[in-house]
Amino acid sequence: MAFCDYIYSVMNLKIILPAIISDGRLDTILGLLSAVRDDSFKTHLILDWSNVKEISPAGFAILACVFDSLVEQGCTVTSKKIKKELKEIPVIKNFIHINEFKNLPPPNIHSFENNKIILRGNTTLVDIFFQEYVKNKFSFILSDDLIYSVNLISNELMQNSVDHSTSERYYIYAGLWKNEFHVGVLDMGVTIPAKLKQKYKCENDLEYLELSLQEGIGTRRQRPGGLGLSYFFDYLKEHKGRLTILSRGAQIRKYFNTRRSQKNLLKYPLYGTWCFSRFNLLVRRSA
Amino acid sequence: MKKIIIKDIFDKDWVSREAGEKLRNIILDNAQDDKKNEKMEIDFKDMIIASTSFFDEAFAKLCENNWKLEDLEKKICFININPRDKKLLFDLFKRRLK
Numbered sequence: 001m002a003f004c005d006y007i008y009s010v011m012n013l014k015i016i017l018p019a020i021i022s023d024g025r026l027d028t029i030l031g032l033l034s035a036v037r038d039d040s041f042k043t044h045l046i047l048d049w050s051n052v053k054e055i056s057p058a059g060f061a062i063l064a065c066v067f068d069s070l071v072e073q074g075c076t077v078t079s080k081k082i083k084k085e086l087k088e089i090p091v092i093k094n095f096i097h098i099n100e101f102k103n104l105p106p107p108n109i110h111s112f113e114n115n116k117i118i119l120r121g122n123t124t125l126v127d128i129f130f131q132e133y134v135k136n137k138f139s140f141i142l143s144d145d146l147i148y149s150v151n152l153i154s155n156e157l158m159q160n161s162v163d164h165s166t167s168e169r170y171y172i173y174a175g176l177w178k179n180e181f182h183v184g185v186l187d188m189g190v191t192i193p194a195k196l197k198q199k200y201k202c203e204n205d206l207e208y209l210e211l212s213l214q215e216g217i218g219t220r221r222q223r224p225g226g227l228g229l230s231y232f233f234d235y236l237k238e239h240k241g242r243l244t245i246l247s248r249g250a251q252i253r254k255y256f257n258t259r260r261s262q263k264n265l266l267k268y269p270l271y272g273t274w275c276f277s278r279f280n281l282l283v284r285r286s287a
Numbered sequence: 288m289k290k291i292i293i294k295d296i297f298d299k300d301w302v303s304r305e306a307g308e309k310l311r312n313i314i315l316d317n318a319q320d321d322k323k324n325e326k327m328e329i330d331f332k333d334m335i336i337a338s339t340s341f342f343d344e345a346f347a348k349l350c351e352n353n354w355k356l357e358d359l360e361k362k363i364c365f366i367n368i369n370p371r372d373k374k375l376l377f378d379l380f381k382r383r384l385k
Contacts, residue, residue: 126302131337148371151337155302159340162303231339231375 014046021063022056022177023184023244023276027267029062030246034268036073045070047095050081055089057175057182058276060119063091064110064171065186065272071101091119107169113137117175124168126158134174134183142181146279149235150174150183156232157185157275164195181279188272191248205249206265213245213252232277239279247273257283289317290328293336301336307344314345315352318362332367342376347383356380 015032018025036045055063070077077098086092091110094101107121118133131151139147154172161170170187193208196217202208211217215230233256236243240257249269253262257280291313293301300306310329317327336342346359354362359380365373 126300128300128302131335145371148335148337148369151335152339152375155338155340159303159338 012044012046014048016048016050017052019051020054020056021052021059022054023058023062023182023274023278024056026062026246029066030266030268030270033066033069033270036070036075037271043076045075045077047077047079048081049079049083049086052083052086055086056177057117057119057173058184058186060089060091060110060112060117061171061173061184061186062274063095064107064119064121065188065274067091067094067098067110068104068107068169068188070098071104104169107171110171116177117173119171119173121169121171122158124162126155126162127172130154130158130172130174138174138176138181141176141281146181146239146281149239149279150181153232153235153277154183154185156229157183161185161187161189161273164190164192166190176281177278179280179282181281182276183279184274184276186272186274191271191273192245193248193250204265205247205269206252206263209245209247209250209252210263212247236277236279240283241280242278244276245273246270288325288328290330292330292332293334294330294332301334302338302341304340304344307338307341307346307348310341310345311348314349314363326364327362328364328366329368330366331369331372334367335369336372337375339375339379342372343379343383346376347379350380350383356384 013035015028018028021029077095079095079098082092082096087096090112094109107123110119110121112119113133118137120127120130131154134150134154135147142150154174158170158172166189168189170185172185174181174183192212193202193205196202196208196212200208200211200217202211213229235241237256242256243254245252246266247270250263250265255261291310297306297310314327349359359377368376
């Protein structure tokens with residue numbers, strides 16, 4: 001190996017993106033976000049897209065957050081082996097041109113929709129038209145009940161993000177994925193543990209995250225919080241859904257079809273809050 | 288009878304706590320000015336709210352002004368409200384009463 005090749009290799013960080021980018025396994029993505037924040041970060045990032053076969057609705061929002069973090073950290077990035085069919089999707093097209101962005105572009109640069117997905121990048125306000133988009137695009141497959149549930153959940157998540165995270169930008173998505181309907185909101189702002197620490201004392205981030213899901217818990221001083229969340233849970237239970245929340249050092253995954261929960265501290269922290277919900281479209285509601 | 292058309296007043300925001308507070312203030316002002324004890328009409332035509340924040344702030348918080356469930360039914364006539372929204376609204380009001 002020539003000396004200049006050696007120098008080039010030690011200055012680079014190469015990440016092979018997973019085959020499915022979704023709210024499932026997030027280790028690689030969280031590792032990537034952590035690595036670029038690290039003081040010892042190499043100067044250049046190589047993203048290898050060769051394994052990427054599928055991107056779920058949440059996956060596009062995740063990629064938008066990754067893009068923003070890379071621009072914020074001033075990374076130079078080379079994207080390699082992106083499949084042709086992915087190249088026309090705005091968030092991926094933006095990755096190809098990421099080195100041209102010296103400052104964060106407006107979040108709507110990543111917004112897009114196709115026949116299965118809506119992704120919207122928004123600034124400081126609740127996107128009141130999102131429910132209209134969902135209704136127009138998905139009413140052919142979603143019942144009125146489910147559309148209402150999705151609207152309520154997306155409104156709650158957007159409201160929380162706007163009120164608490166002060167991130168000034170968030171991504172909201174909705175879309176079809178196999179036999180499920182997905183909706184969620186992602187921001188890279190003040191995290192739930194950081195926010196709750198102002199009012200409560202817990203041992204670690206997982207305890208803060210668990211606390212945040214209890215009714216009556218919130219950061220407002222004048223009224224009990226978590227009101228929207230209890231409805232959120234009711235609707236997810238009704239549709240045998242699933243909820244995943246990651247915030248700073250912890251994640252909770254609640255599976256409403258089995259009443260099972262998975263809770264753990266994250267290997268790599270997320271400096272933001274990501275909420276993903278999934279509804280099973282094959283569930284027939286009891287009368 | 289005072290009539291409020293949600294779509295006209297809240298054309299840019301019908302989701303947030305701020306919007307809900309605005310509606311609650313209108314309701315309270317109207318109740319205070321109303322000498323004839325007339326019902327107030329609130330028309331939700333073409334609107335689905337689906338926001339606990341809005342309903343909690345606009346209606347459930349009327350409890351803090353000593354409104355009871357009967358007051359809500361006696362003083363306000365809900366027109367063209369989506370049945371799921373109506374259920375959510377009354378449910379939130381009852382929770383506040385507890």
